[in-house]
Amino acid sequence: MSHVTIHPSILSADFAALGQALESIGTADAVHVDVMDQHFVPNLTLGLPVVSRLAEVSSLPLDVHLMIEDPDRWAPQYAEAGAASVTFHAEAAGAPIRLAREIRAAGAKAAMALKPTTPLDVALPVLDELDMLLIMSVEPGFGGQPFLESSLPKIRAAVEAIGSRGIVVQVDGGVSPETVERIAEAGASCFVAGSAVFGAKDPSAAVEKIRGLAARAAGCADRA
Ligand SMILES: O=C(CO)[C@H](O)[C@H](O)COP(=O)(O)O
Numbered sequence: 001m002s003h004v005t006i007h008p009s010i011l012s013a014d015f016a017a018l019g020q021a022l023e024s025i026g027t028a029d030a031v032h033v034d035v036m037d038q039h040f041v042p043n044l045t046l047g048l049p050v051v052s053r054l055a056e057v058s059s060l061p062l063d064v065h066l067m068i069e070d071p072d073r074w075a076p077q078y079a080e081a082g083a084a085s086v087t088f089h090a091e092a093a094g095a096p097i098r099l100a101r102e103i104r105a106a107g108a109k110a111a112m113a114l115k116p117t118t119p120l121d122v123a124l125p126v127l128d129e130l131d132m133l134l135i136m137s138v139e140p141g142f143g144g145q146p147f148l149e150s151s152l153p154k155i156r157a158a159v160e161a162i163g164s165r166g167i168v169v170q171v172d173g174g175v176s177p178e179t180v181e182r183i184a185e186a187g188a189s190c191f192v193a194g195s196a197v198f199g200a201k202d203p204s205a206a207v208e209k210i211r212g213l214a215a216r217a218a219g220c221a222d223r224a
């Protein structure tokens with residue numbers, strides 16, 4: 001029986017009140033932190049100093065999603081800064097197997113992300129070094145984009161390729177009460193949701209709602 005987890009993305013929170021944003025998502029399993037460098041993606045968000053401070057104050061584990069060039073250089077430092085998991089992009093990594101090993105050695109879970117147009121084949125040689133595989137369901141860079149339906153067959157194929165290896169399949173982009181059931185039915189178990197959580201009047205209730213829909217669709221008992 002799979003376990004469904006919800007990671008709200010603070011990309012859609014008030015950047016002037018990140019502490020309050022963390023407090024508003026007490027029902028979440030982790031907080032998703034989008035690091036963008038304006039080179040790998042056109043947007044610019046935050047970096048190591050902010051992640052270090054968030055790790056100090058957050059009672060939720062930090063799920064750091066690096067949308068940056070040269071993750072081989074930077075990703076291990078996010079693990080050392082206290083991230084629970086560090087996700088680098090396959091399209092940016094020079095030596096993904098070595099990088100995943102370095103992230104793990106620095107004390108975090110290692111994850112690799114694939115952009116919507118990157119084939120799953122790219123991840124296959126790296127799978128055994130990963131704790132999580134992130135299937136992007138929007139073009140990385142911005143929150144609030146519509147879910148790409150073309151990611152559903154890729155999610156199914158990823159779940160099949162992983163088999164019984166215990167690697168979490170995470171989906172990021174356009175996850176909402178309207179889309180989460182289809183994504184859960186495809187076999188994903190970890191859901192990132194930005195605008196659907198922080199755009200809601202009650203972010204914690206939005207997390208519970210998304211988790212409930214996902215758990216039912218996945219055919220497993222809701223943990224709540
Ligand atoms: O990595 C991301 C964008 O590159 C974000 O995590 C993602 O877009 C979340 O926002 P939303 O749920 O609003 O789509």
Ligand SMILES: [Fe+2]
Pocket residue numbers: 009032033034065172192
């Ligand atoms: Fe993300």
